[in-house]
Amino acid sequence: MSTKDFLEKDYYKALGVAKDASAADIKKAYRKLARELHPDKNPGDATAEARFKEVSEAYDVLSDSSRRREYDEARSLFGAGGFPGGFPGGFRPGPGGAGGTTSFDLNDLFGQAGGRTAAGGGFSDLLGGLFGGGRGRAGATPTRGADVETEVTLDFPEAVRGVTVPLQLASPARCRTCSGNGARPGTAPRQCPACLGTGLITRNQGAFAFSEPCRECRGTGSVIDDPCPDCRGSGVTTQTSTITVKIPAGVADGQRIRLAGKGAPGARGGPAGDLFVRVHVRQHQLFGRKGDDLTLALPITFPEAVLGATVRVPTMDGTVTLKIPAGTASGRTFRVRGRGVPKRAGTSAGDLLVTVEVAVPKNLSADAREALEKYVAAQPDDPRPHITAAVDGRA
Ligand SMILES: [Zn+2]
Ligand SMILES: [Zn+2]
Numbered sequence: 001m002s003t004k005d006f007l008e009k010d011y012y013k014a015l016g017v018a019k020d021a022s023a024a025d026i027k028k029a030y031r032k033l034a035r036e037l038h039p040d041k042n043p044g045d046a047t048a049e050a051r052f053k054e055v056s057e058a059y060d061v062l063s064d065s066s067r068r069r070e071y072d073e074a075r076s077l078f079g080a081g082g083f084p085g086g087f088p089g090g091f092r093p094g095p096g097g098a099g100g101t102t103s104f105d106l107n108d109l110f111g112q113a114g115g116r117t118a119a120g121g122g123f124s125d126l127l128g129g130l131f132g133g134g135r136g137r138a139g140a141t142p143t144r145g146a147d148v149e150t151e152v153t154l155d156f157p158e159a160v161r162g163v164t165v166p167l168q169l170a171s172p173a174r175c176r177t178c179s180g181n182g183a184r185p186g187t188a189p190r191q192c193p194a195c196l197g198t199g200l201i202t203r204n205q206g207a208f209a210f211s212e213p214c215r216e217c218r219g220t221g222s223v224i225d226d227p228c229p230d231c232r233g234s235g236v237t238t239q240t241s242t243i244t245v246k247i248p249a250g251v252a253d254g255q256r257i258r259l260a261g262k263g264a265p266g267a268r269g270g271p272a273g274d275l276f277v278r279v280h281v282r283q284h285q286l287f288g289r290k291g292d293d294l295t296l297a298l299p300i301t302f303p304e305a306v307l308g309a310t311v312r313v314p315t316m317d318g319t320v321t322l323k324i325p326a327g328t329a330s331g332r333t334f335r336v337r338g339r340g341v342p343k344r345a346g347t348s349a350g351d352l353l354v355t356v357e358v359a360v361p362k363n364l365s366a367d368a369r370e371a372l373e374k375y376v377a378a379q380p381d382d383p384r385p386h387i388t389a390a391v392d393g394r395a
Contacts, residue, residue, distance in 0.1 A: 149277075156281060163247050171239065200214060256278050
């Protein structure tokens with residue numbers, strides 16, 4: 001008779017007595033029923049025979065004070081017949097190997113006779129399905145893989161246009177030398193003698209078997225006498241792998257890109273973690289960025305600003321001709337449509353913003369100086385009348 005029977009069967013009801021019935025009442029009820037249902041009295045009556053067995057089983061438990069106590073305890077803890085409807089909801093299975101939390105060994109608790117090795121136990125199967133197929137081994141809970149963070153440095157045009165880059169990732173992976181079992185090649189781990197390979201030590205308390213990770217083997221179920229020289233027995237080494245990552249167009253310096261499911265693989269059927277790529281962008285010798293717009297500083301001469309000019313300017317995508325109108329002030333910005341960060345999902349293409357700066361020559365030839373002096377004489381404009389007024393106290 002197992003704990004599962006305790007939870008499924010109502011022995012008090014079988015005997016028709018109250019839960020607080022005295023031992024004498026239980027005995028009396030049993031005798032009466034046993035007489036009525038006895039197979040000698042009911043030849044060929046299958047229902048009576050089943051009832052007789054039920055009553056006998058109930059009396060076996062309830063007439064023994066310590067077994068009756070275990071039975072009551074089991075049903076008050078988990079609720080009469082409460083499993084599986086009410087059980088897994090508030091229950092967190094498995095210590096996951098961490099923290100040493102004590103947990104119930106579900107197979108001991110609910111498995112058929114023979115415990116965790118029993119095949120086809122209804123509850124074991126149910127829990128196996130619920131919790132990722134582990135059968136009473138410590139840490140059978142599926143675990144999501146860790147998030148992995150890495151960095152990549154892109155050239156400016158790569159960031160603007162988007163690029164596919166190979167990324168080197170260093171991540172823990174199964175040791176190739178020992179195929180992950182942690183033992184020196186040619187040797188093998190042996191079954192842990194303390195837990196007989198189960199990874200769990202079970203102790204009994206009342207009606208229950210409580211299990212905790214085995215300390216001898218730290219829940220792994222095996223002991224390594226001669227550790228693998230490469231992973232020192234852990235079965236895990238750091239390995240670099242290269243994955244190809246598509247960086248979208250328009251990524252900015254310092255931005256973090258999340259690639260779902262490209263992180264560390266999950267354990268025991270859990271999902272993989274995410275890969276976060278921190279992007280650095282090298283400066284461009286000509287262009288800057290302002291969101292989806294590119295910027296370009298364009299020096300022009302004073303005569304070009306005054307008289308106007310046609311200037312060829314580079315873009316990320318060939319050259320364009322920019323017309324500087326006559327009388328353009330230094331610092332004025334011209335917009336070249338569609339020559340910024342390319343169009344991508346949910347955005348329109350950015351522009352190229354060209355800002356002109358009037359360049360001032362530091363050295364003048366004698367002829368140029370003479371020409372400039374002539375210019376001053378011919379055009380004696382005051383470019384700052386408001387300042388002059390303020391200085392003269394006329395404002
Ligand atoms: Zn062990
Ligand atoms: Zn190894």
